Amino acid sequence: MDYDVFIAGGGIAGSTAARFAAKAGLKTLFIERHKTPRNKPCSGIQFGYFEKMLGVEVPRERLCNYELKKIKIYLPNGKSFGSAFKMLNFMRKPFDDWLNIIAQEEGAEFQDECVCQKVEEKEDHNIVTLVRPNEKKTFEIKAKYVLDATGLRPRIRSQIRPHSTSSGFEGATLNYYIDGDSDLDPETLYQFWNLDWNNAMFAWIYTKTLDDGKDYWVVGTGYNNDDVNKRQTMFYESMKEQFNINGEIVKREGYKTSMDMYAKDRVWLGQNKILMVGDAAGLIDLVRGVGMDAAAMSGRIAARAIAYAEKKNTSALSKYTKLMRRITSQTIKNQQRGINVFKSNEELQRYMDKSMMKTGMKMMYQSQLNKFRSGERQVLLPP
Ligand SMILES: Cc1cc2nc3c(=O)[nH]c(=O)nc-3n(C[C@H](O)[C@H](O)[C@H](O)COP(=O)(O)OP(=O)(O)OC[C@H]3O[C@@H](n4cnc5c(N)ncnc54)[C@H](O)[C@@H]3O)c2cc1C
Numbered sequence: 001m002d003y004d005v006f007i008a009g010g011g012i013a014g015s016t017a018a019r020f021a022a023k024a025g026l027k028t029l030f031i032e033r034h035k036t037p038r039n040k041p042c043s044g045i046q047f048g049y050f051e052k053m054l055g056v057e058v059p060r061e062r063l064c065n066y067e068l069k070k071i072k073i074y075l076p077n078g079k080s081f082g083s084a085f086k087m088l089n090f091m092r093k094p095f096d097d098w099l100n101i102i103a104q105e106e107g108a109e110f111q112d113e114c115v116c117q118k119v120e121e122k123e124d125h126n127i128v129t130l131v132r133p134n135e136k137k138t139f140e141i142k143a144k145y146v147l148d149a150t151g152l153r154p155r156i157r158s159q160i161r162p163h164s165t166s167s168g169f170e171g172a173t174l175n176y177y178i179d180g181d182s183d184l185d186p187e188t189l190y191q192f193w194n195l196d197w198n199n200a201m202f203a204w205i206y207t208k209t210l211d212d213g214k215d216y217w218v219v220g221t222g223y224n225n226d227d228v229n230k231r232q233t234m235f236y237e238s239m240k241e242q243f244n245i246n247g248e249i250v251k252r253e254g255y256k257t258s259m260d261m262y263a264k265d266r267v268w269l270g271q272n273k274i275l276m277v278g279d280a281a282g283l284i285d286l287v288r289g290v291g292m293d294a295a296a297m298s299g300r301i302a303a304r305a306i307a308y309a310e311k312k313n314t315s316a317l318s319k320y321t322k323l324m325r326r327i328t329s330q331t332i333k334n335q336q337r338g339i340n341v342f343k344s345n346e347e348l349q350r351y352m353d354k355s356m357m358k359t360g361m362k363m364m365y366q367s368q369l370n371k372f373r374s375g376e377r378q379v380l381l382p383p
Pocket of ligand 1: 008009010011012013014031032033034038040041042043044045046114115116117149150151152153155173174255277278279280284289290291292293295
């Protein structure tokens with residue numbers, strides 16, 4: 001056997017899984033299709049508990065210049081409310097690069113510019129075909145366990161479960177990075193709930209630090225089954241007027257998913273010795289508006305499940321499924337109450353009026369309790 005664990009994808013789930021697998025003494029290889037450090041379209045905002053999930057503090061130089069200290073929510077009727085709330089704010093390029101590095105420091109092997117092409121299941125191991133496009137080289141490795149951490153266009157999942165992804169795309173997001181001024185506060189995360197701008201969650205504005213060390217306003221949204229450019233233009237024009245955003249758009253960043261966010265079996269943890277982690281497992285949560293926490297948790301828990309299975313000669317998938325139960329049931333439950341069910345902004349407003357107070361109370365309660373819980377037992381927020 002070449003490796004105990006092979007992981008396709010060097011994002012949050014893949015790097016976290018690689019680090020914990022190597023830490024547990026498993027011979028581990030993880031790969032990334034792009035040259036690293038690589039960019040990944042993402043708001044890069046997480047709750048404070050993320051560091052607990054990763055089991056390590058994020059170095060200041062991997063974070064954006066501005067810390068996010070407040071959140072302000074705009075409702076469909078235009079009213080808003082805000083509260084103090086500290087969040088981690090980072091760009092995925094330096095952040096994921098750091099995760100890659102600390103996984104290697106723990107002993108995991110890493111290859112970038114290496115693409116996982118396919119996996120063939122044998123009785124007690126897997127044969128993985130890898131390609132190095134630049135060198136026009138194809139080769140195979142043998143690994144007992146395989147983790148698919150390839151994100152929202154999951155490579156291995158689409159091969160072994162083709163019906164759960166499409167060849168086209170199921171939804172898209174678009175961000176504008178703006179070099180300019182506005183009336184907005186750079187330490188606040190702004191969320192705009194309005195079905196005309198985003199029919200899956202909220203549209204957003206925040207600040208981000210690009211590679212040149214400068215800060216930019218990011219205005220973005222996402223839309224399913226429609227032209228996201230049209231929605232983004234509507235949102236951007238409205239925001240420009242409301243908050244005096246003026247400046248040049250220096251970067252446009254789009255992202256597409258091949259996974260149907262509303263498919264009943266979106267959350268799927270794998271088969272035999274092939275485990276799905278992060279977005280590839282369908283763990284992104286549009287109701288919570290985040291996915292990196294579930295990605296890190298699933299990577300960490302999958303590594304633990306494999307280490308346990310090896311020690312006890314039992315099924316890693318069963319252990320993984322058991323340890324992930326709270327996260328998977330929360331994600332499935334949230335998927336069923338996504339805002340896509342609302343036909344109008346009035347309906348969405350009525351729902352938010354009814355549910356927001358309760359969600360806020362639960363959020364405060366669980367975030368206090370999380371302070372006493374271990375990294376693997378964190379309850380995902382908002383609960
Ligand atoms: C616009 C946008 C904003 C978001 N904002 C937030 C946010 O603020 N907070 C939050 O928590 N979540 C956010 N998310 C969700 C978050 O980005 C994902 O949940 C998270 O990145 C999932 O991590 P992952 O490791 O599963 O996948 P990814 O981070 O997507 O990593 C997958 C990696 O696999 C690589 N890969 C793909 N195919 C192959 C292959 N065949 N071989 C080798 N490598 C491969 C990819 O290049 C990529 O590097 C956002 C998502 C989007 C689209």
